[in-house]
Amino acid sequence: MCRIGAIKSTTPFSPKIALELMLPQQEGHDNSGFALVMQDLAGAFVHYKDKPLLSMACTDKGIQLVNAYMEQHGFVQLAQWVPDVCKNQNLNIRAMPRYVFRTYDLPEIYQYRSQAAREDFLLDSRLELRELLSVDNNGYVYSFWPDVLTLKEIGDPYDIATYFHLWDDDSRLLAKNIVVQCRQNTNYDIVRYAAHPFFIQGYTLCANGENTFFTKNMELQKSLHRGYIGFESDSQTFLYSLHYVLHELKWPINYFKHVITPLLPEEAQERPDAKVLALIRKSLANLEINGPNTIIAMLPDSTLVSVCDAKKLRPVVIGRDKNLVAISSEVCGLNAILPHRNLSEDIYTTERELITINNALEVKRWKQ
Amino acid sequence: METVTTQDITVNDLDFIIHYNPDICIMCGSCVAQCSFNAIEVAPQVRKHEPTQEGAKQGHKKKILFVIRQKTDLAHACVGCGMCVKVCPNQALSIEANPESRKNLLARTQGVIKRGGRASSYSLRTLDKIMVGRISQMTDPALDSERHTFDLRAPLGRILKAQDLPLKVDGQSLSLEKNCPPVRWIYPLLFSDMSIGAISTRAWEAIALACAYLNEECHLPVRMCSGEGGMPLKLLKSEQLKYMLLQIGSGHFGWNRIIKSLPLMRTDPAGIIIKIGQGAKPGDGGLLPKKKVAPHIQAIRGVPETALHSPPTHQGLYSIEESVQKMHLSLNAAFGFRVPVVIKCAASLTSVAVYNNLLRDPYHISGGFFLDGLQGGTGAACEISLEHTGHPIVSKLRDCYLTSVAQGLQGQIPLWVGGGVGLTGQAAADCFKLICLGANGVFVGKILLQLLGCVGDEHGRCNQCNTGKCPTGICTQDPRLIKRLDIDRGAEAIVNYVLTFDSELKKLLAPIGNSSLPVGRSDALITSDYAVAQKLGIAYAC
Numbered sequence: 001m002c003r004i005g006a007i008k009s010t011t012p013f014s015p016k017i018a019l020e021l022m023l024p025q026q027e028g029h030d031n032s033g034f035a036l037v038m039q040d041l042a043g044a045f046v047h048y049k050d051k052p053l054l055s056m057a058c059t060d061k062g063i064q065l066v067n068a069y070m071e072q073h074g075f076v077q078l079a080q081w082v083p084d085v086c087k088n089q090n091l092n093i094r095a096m097p098r099y100v101f102r103t104y105d106l107p108e109i110y111q112y113r114s115q116a117a118r119e120d121f122l123l124d125s126r127l128e129l130r131e132l133l134s135v136d137n138n139g140y141v142y143s144f145w146p147d148v149l150t151l152k153e154i155g156d157p158y159d160i161a162t163y164f165h166l167w168d169d170d171s172r173l174l175a176k177n178i179v180v181q182c183r184q185n186t187n188y189d190i191v192r193y194a195a196h197p198f199f200i201q202g203y204t205l206c207a208n209g210e211n212t213f214f215t216k217n218m219e220l221q222k223s224l225h226r227g228y229i230g231f232e233s234d235s236q237t238f239l240y241s242l243h244y245v246l247h248e249l250k251w252p253i254n255y256f257k258h259v260i261t262p263l264l265p266e267e268a269q270e271r272p273d274a275k276v277l278a279l280i281r282k283s284l285a286n287l288e289i290n291g292p293n294t295i296i297a298m299l300p301d302s303t304l305v306s307v308c309d310a311k312k313l314r315p316v317v318i319g320r321d322k323n324l325v326a327i328s329s330e331v332c333g334l335n336a337i338l339p340h341r342n343l344s345e346d347i348y349t350t351e352r353e354l355i356t357i358n359n360a361l362e363v364k365r366w367k368q
Numbered sequence: 369m370e371t372v373t374t375q376d377i378t379v380n381d382l383d384f385i386i387h388y389n390p391d392i393c394i395m396c397g398s399c400v401a402q403c404s405f406n407a408i409e410v411a412p413q414v415r416k417h418e419p420t421q422e423g424a425k426q427g428h429k430k431k432i433l434f435v436i437r438q439k440t441d442l443a444h445a446c447v448g449c450g451m452c453v454k455v456c457p458n459q460a461l462s463i464e465a466n467p468e469s470r471k472n473l474l475a476r477t478q479g480v481i482k483r484g485g486r487a488s489s490y491s492l493r494t495l496d497k498i499m500v501g502r503i504s505q506m507t508d509p510a511l512d513s514e515r516h517t518f519d520l521r522a523p524l525g526r527i528l529k530a531q532d533l534p535l536k537v538d539g540q541s542l543s544l545e546k547n548c549p550p551v552r553w554i555y556p557l558l559f560s561d562m563s564i565g566a567i568s569t570r571a572w573e574a575i576a577l578a579c580a581y582l583n584e585e586c587h588l589p590v591r592m593c594s595g596e597g598g599m600p601l602k603l604l605k606s607e608q609l610k611y612m613l614l615q616i617g618s619g620h621f622g623w624n625r626i627i628k629s630l631p632l633m634r635t636d637p638a639g640i641i642i643k644i645g646q647g648a649k650p651g652d653g654g655l656l657p658k659k660k661v662a663p664h665i666q667a668i669r670g671v672p673e674t675a676l677h678s679p680p681t682h683q684g685l686y687s688i689e690e691s692v693q694k695m696h697l698s699l700n701a702a703f704g705f706r707v708p709v710v711i712k713c714a715a716s717l718t719s720v721a722v723y724n725n726l727l728r729d730p731y732h733i734s735g736g737f738f739l740d741g742l743q744g745g746t747g748a749a750c751e752i753s754l755e756h757t758g759h760p761i762v763s764k765l766r767d768c769y770l771t772s773v774a775q776g777l778q779g780q781i782p783l784w785v786g787g788g789v790g791l792t793g794q795a796a797a798d799c800f801k802l803i804c805l806g807a808n809g810v811f812v813g814k815i816l817l818q819l820l821g822c823v824g825d826e827h828g829r830c831n832q833c834n835t836g837k838c839p840t841g842i843c844t845q846d847p848r849l850i851k852r853l854d855i856d857r858g859a860e861a862i863v864n865y866v867l868t869f870d871s872e873l874k875k876l877l878a879p880i881g882n883s884s885l886p887v888g889r890s891d892a893l894i895t896s897d898y899a900v901a902q903k904l905g906i907a908y909a910c
Contacts, residue, residue, distance in 0.1 A: 095471055210508035212881045215891045223776025248528055252540045264519050276535060276542045282523050282551055283530040285779050290882045292508045311516065311883070313509055 002183045002196065003230075003329040004206045004316075008304050008357055010323045012042035012174035015151075015166045017337055022182045023159060024332040031115070032183050034160040035152035035195040037143065037204045038175035040302050040359075044081040045149070048103040049177070052122050055150040055193070056129070056305045057096035058139025065132050066139070073125065081172060083164045093155030093163045096139065101149055103353030119201050123227050140192045143199040144301030149175070152195045157182045176359070177302050181206045194232035198239040201227070202300030205242055207235035208329055209314040217241065220286035222224055224248070238295050241287045246299070253305065255280065257354040257368050260289045261310035294349070296327050304357040312351035318363065319346045326358050373794035377440050381470040383464050383828050384448035386438040391393070393460040404837040404849055407446040411437040420883045436461065442475055448829040460891060465827065471829035481751040482655075484833025484843060485824040486648065486743055486788065486814060488755060490670040493791065494762040494900055498801050501909055503893030504881040513871070513878035520873060520885060521589070522809035523782045524639055525551030525708035525735040549732055550708050552638055555582075556799060556809035556885060558867060559816060560786055561615045561641065561712070563595030563622075565656050565676070566747035566833070566852045567817070570858075571842040575816055576603070577855065578862035579611050590866060591638045593811070596654055596678060598668050604629040613639040613710075615701065618653050619678030621669040630702065639708045639735065640699045642691070644682070647740030647787035649749035650714030650757050654678030657748060660837035662845035688725040696733045708735030715741045715759035715787065723768045727777045736782045738811065739764060743788025743826075746813035747843055748834035752823045761787045762805065766904050769806025769888060778809070783788060791826070794870035795865075800885020804889045805904060817842050819865050820858040 003025040007018055020038055045053060058066065070077070080102040085095070110118050120124050126144040133139035142150035153160045161167050181196040196206030211217065217237035221228040225248065228240040238260070245256045262281040266275055281288075292313030299307040306316055306327050318327050319334035321341045331346070349355050352368040379385050386408060400408050417431040438446055452461050475481050505508040522832025526549035534545040559579055564572045572595075579592040596617030603609060604626065614637050616623055645651065656665075656676040666673055684690050692713070699709045711734055713722055719739060726734040746754065765785045772778040789798045789810045799810045817824075821840040824830040833843035841853035877883065880892045894909040895901050901908035 210504075210881075212504070212508060213886070213889065216886070216888050219773045219780060219888060220776065223773075244530075250537065251535070251542060252537060254540060255542060264517065265521055273541055273543070275544050278551070278553070279528075279533050279535075279544070279548055280530070280542075282527045282779075283533055283552075285523075285887065288884065290884055290886075292881070311511075 002206070002208045004181045004196065004208050004294070004296050005329065006177070006179045006298065006327045008177050008302070008303050008325045008359070008361065010176070011322075012176050013178075014169040014171075014174055015161070015178060016169055018178045018180040019157065019161050019166060020336045021326055021328055021333040022180055025328070025330045030183055031156050032076045032190065033152065033154045033195055034157035034182055035197060036150070036178050036180040037146060037197045037199055037298065038178050039148045039175070039182055039204065039298055040176040041147050042151060042174035043178070044172040045079065045103060047145070048079050049147045051101045051103040051105060052144050052146050053149055054141070055148075056100045056133070056139055056141040057098070057131055057153070058100065059097050059137075059354055061136070062133050062139030063098050063100065064187060066129060069129060069132060070104065074109075076105040078103045078105055084263045086163050088149070088162070090203070091155070091159040091163050093153055093160050095153060095155075095163060098139075099151075102223060108227050123201055127227060127229070141328045145199070148199065148202070148204070149173075150197070150199060152192055154190060155191065168169060177206050177298055177304070179206055179296060179298050191232045193230055196233065196235055198233070198236050198357055200239060200243050201247060203239060203243045203247065203302075205235075205239035205295060206296040207238050207293050207295045208289050208316070209235075209290060209309065210292035211235060211237060211293060213289055216286045235293075238289065239295070239297075242297055246286070253299075253356065254354060254366055254368075257307055259284045259287050259367075261351070261368070262288060262309070263368065294329070303361055306355040307353070308349050310351050316349050317346055318349065318357075320361065320363070323360050323361075325363065364365065371710055371879050377442065377474065379438050379440055380468065381464065381474060382440070382445045382743070383466055383469045383471050384446040385466050386446055386452070387462045387464060388436050389460045390433065390435050392458045393436060394458060395434060396457065397652075398455045398457070399461060402451055402455045402839075404451075404844075404846075405444060405447055405449075405835075407439055407444050408436055408452060409439060410434055413437070414835065442471065442478060445471060447832050449823050449832075449839045453756035454645075461732045465829075474840050482748055482834050483751050483754070483831045484501060484745070484747045484749070485831030486745045486754070486791070487758065488826050488828065489743065492760060493788065494760060495798050495801055496792065497897045498895045498906070499909075500800065500804075500876055500880065500892055500895050501907065502892040503879045506902050508881050509885060510881055511878040513874040516878070516883055518874050518877060518883050520556060521553045522556040522592070523551050523779075524554055524710065524784075524809075524886060525549055525782070526732050527551060527780045527782070528732060529780065549735065550706050551735070552591070552708060553589070554638065554758035554809070555588050556803065557795070557866065558613075558784065558809060558811040559590065559592035560811040560813035561593035561595040561643065562747070562813050562817070563597035563615075563656075564599060564668055565597045565660060565845070566855065567593060567843050568838075568841055568845060569664065570850050570853045570855050571817065571820055573717060574853070574855045574858035575862060576608070577859040578866070580608050581859065581863050582866055586863070586867060588866065588870060593641055596621050596643060598666070599658075600627050600668065601625065605632045605634060607635055609633060609637050610635045613636050615641045615643050617643040617678045618680070618682045619676060621671065621676065621678070623666065623668050627702070636703060636707050639710055640703065641738065642682075642695055642699065642709065642711045644691075644711060645716075645740070646746060647714045647742050647744030647758055647761070649753040650682055650716060650742075650759070652749060652753050653680045655748040655834070657834055657836065660845045665845060666889060675861055685762030688722060692726065692729045692731065692733060697731065700733055710734065710736030710738055710784075712738035712740060715739050715761050715764040717759065719759070719764050720767050720771050723781070724771060726781050727772060727775065734781055736784055737768065738784045738786070739768065741785065741787025745829075746785055761785050762802070763903050765802060765807055766805050770905070773888070778806070782808035784809045784811055786813070794872070796869045796876065799869070800873060800876040801893060804886055804892050805889045806890075808885075808887055815865075816862055819861040820853060
């Protein structure tokens with residue numbers, strides 16, 4: 001079982017807070033890994049917020065392959081953060097030989113192209129790097145996007161944090177938003193790409209639950225976008241649905257909820273946009289989810305999103321204080337990082353809600 | 369040695385042997401009077417006589433009794449319908465299927481055999497080799513079929529790709545900029561096309577009554593297809609027309625009346641079905657024998673008393689492109705583009721090609737693809753067609769669905785399938801498995817007749833739908849036989865069956881954790897037949 005969480009703060013914070021959110025929930029997950037996506041970075045990358053940041057784990061050969069690729073395609077390396085790792089043999093971690101967190105300047109020609117063209121170029125580059133490194137298992141590319149850093153590893157989350165010195169806040173790894181998850185397992189194989197959060201073109205998502213409509217989702221998504229690949233985890237489809245609705249169709253976010261958990265026909269008939277809802281339901285029937293799922297997502301503008309399945313079979317809770325909002329699978333996580341919050345203000349996302357949290361920490365509850 | 373006329377036909381040569389017990393027969397004559405096939409008669413029988421003393425003096429050693437006797441000529445062969453057994457007050461009769469029958473051979477000396485019913489290929493059913501094997505156990509919760517709300521609706525109509533929808537972002541809402549093709553949102557079980565003519569007015573009325581009741585009292589949006597041949601004017605002008613799909617077959621019977629009724633219609637029909645082919649006899653047109661073209665059928669169809677043959681194909685349509693451009697377009701236009709127009713074909717090796725053409729049609733004008741498999745029923749067909757032509761529905765459905773998946777076009781033209789659905793009595797299981805393989809819904813015909821009392825089966829019993837002598841009053845226009853069918857009781861049986869179907873469908877949805885139809889959820893299915901697993905792309909289990 002996955003346990004998921006997200007934190008948004010008005011001031012940059014370190015991954016240590018995310019660990020404190022997740023570790024009390026250990027009874028609910030299997031301690032098989034640790035993964036986080038950080039957005040709106042401070043620390044080492046604070047001066048490179050508009051430059052794409054490559055996050056990957058690889059072999060020495062992988063580094064060479066990536067260097068050659070980036071050079072060949074006109075990328076110019078600007079800055080990098082090399083984690084100072086702890087080589088203690090007793091740590092439960094299946095570490096990769098090399099971890100790469102680098103910012104690049106885009107090839108010059110892209111300085112003159114549209115934002116959409118730059119976004120497509122970054123996506124294509126990530127997909128090609130992924131393909132390049134997949135040969136002989138030379139590495140894993142998690143994200144390649146401005147102001148976004150992804151770290152994933154297999155092992156005990158506590159030990160992984162120790163390995164990367166995440167417990168020691170050296171002010172180099174800071175962000176205003178972190179989406180986090182503590183399980184590297186799928187129900188089947190242990191695959192690094194299967195670990196949430198997933199990322200595509202500024203959209204980050206993790207999910208708790210079993211996607212019973214995975215086959216339906218996947219079969220359609222494969223034809224919708226070249227970036228919808230992998231499917232190592234049944235939760236990846238939620239990210240692709242989010243990206244498709246917001247980025248490709250450019251629909252308002254409320255319609256993401258309508259797509260994944262459509263209203264019953266008799267309920268939809270009562271709505272002013274009944275005809276639209278009926279059309280959407282029929283056209284995107286294959287993107288519906290119908291199992292137990294809670295989703296936490298982060299949008300390109302760093303808005304956090306919380307949404308549940310239509311039967312609320314997987315819980316999630318949102319707590320806050322003046323400077324920080326956190327979303328968590330279990331309330332014990334909130335208690336660890338927000339012990340003095342007003343409990344009566346906790347929000348348990350309902351089956352017909354979509355909750356967004358903007359950068360001013362305003363929480364909006366939208367009823368479907 | 370005694371001479372024997374060996375070429376004579378006896379009961380041993382027939383499909384069914386009637387056993388008669390004279391000891392308990394009271395000679396009431398009911399069995400003979402009711403037999404619509406005239407297969408039994410009252411006949412004298414000479415018996416050995418144990419004389420009394422007085423009789424012995426007169427030399428009487430034999431006596432003559434009257435008994436019930438089975439006729440042995442092929443024209444009057446018992447069809448095993450069992451009505452005589454039902455009518456006998458003393459259970460003096462019983463019927464036994466004869467495994468040594470030679471009728472199949474001998475009857476062919478008298479011409480092509482025609483009959484109704486289904487093919488006898490029961491053993492070919494793939495659906496019985498498939499189980500629902502992906503049950504929610506710990507990874508996700510199973511639902512409670514009694515407690516949860518289920519959303520069992522299926523589309524009928526042309527569905528557009530999301531990116532092609534005429535939607536405009538209007539603040540935080542989407543608004544519709546122009547109309548889209550009509551789509552009905554209906555129950556995934558559809559009453560298939562059986563015409564007034566193929567079945568009796570009472571049988572048709574019972575099905576229509578059940579359909580209306582299910583909609584208006586049970587809130588299940590079940591739809592019914594008229595069959596080729598039209599329907600009564602009163603119904604065309606009624607509100608209940610919205611539960612009906614009007615069929616246009618290759619004979620176009622009944623359409624004069626339908627077109628003339630257009631200005632009088634208070635509501636639109638649920639849809640229009642263009643019937644290209646029928647699973648039971650693909651490549652063959654419809655056939656309504658003269659015996660069944662009674663005066664009221666002549667009136668509805670606007671024809672004289674004659675055998676009504678629908679051609680094997682719609683005359684004037686020579687290609688799929690023409691079908692789309694001429695027939696789909698004209699029928700769409702006739703109903704103001706407010707009614708989905710769908711097409712029904714017999715499953716065939718060419719089905720994928722047909723489906724691809726419809727999917728790629730630039731006019732987006734076909735609202736559904738109905739595929740009818742070889743185990744579908746018919747009112748009249750040559751037996752050779754019934755037994756030796758056709759294509760199983762399961763793999764063909766899967767082929768069509770997967771070809772749409774490969775192009776990212778799944779769901780855009782809803783797939784509805786039939787042909788043997790409910791053959792074992794468990795239509796909900798068949799429906800569920802077909803939906804998991806990619807169907808949006810299923811259509812049933814034969815089981816509706818069986819619920820009305822039809823005793824025909826896949827082992828040769830009865831299946832005399834073509835003769836006009838249906839002993840249950842279902843597939844006949846003989847007023848004496850029609851009266852045997854109790855409309856209300858028949859409709860009640862259908863309603864109750866559909867309600868059970870609904871419960872059973874939920875019983876299958878709940879364990880896989882779904883509350884809406886799992887269209888294309890092939891991961892929920894397993895089979896212990898490796899070849900089936902390979903062909904359908906489902907898990908092999910043993």
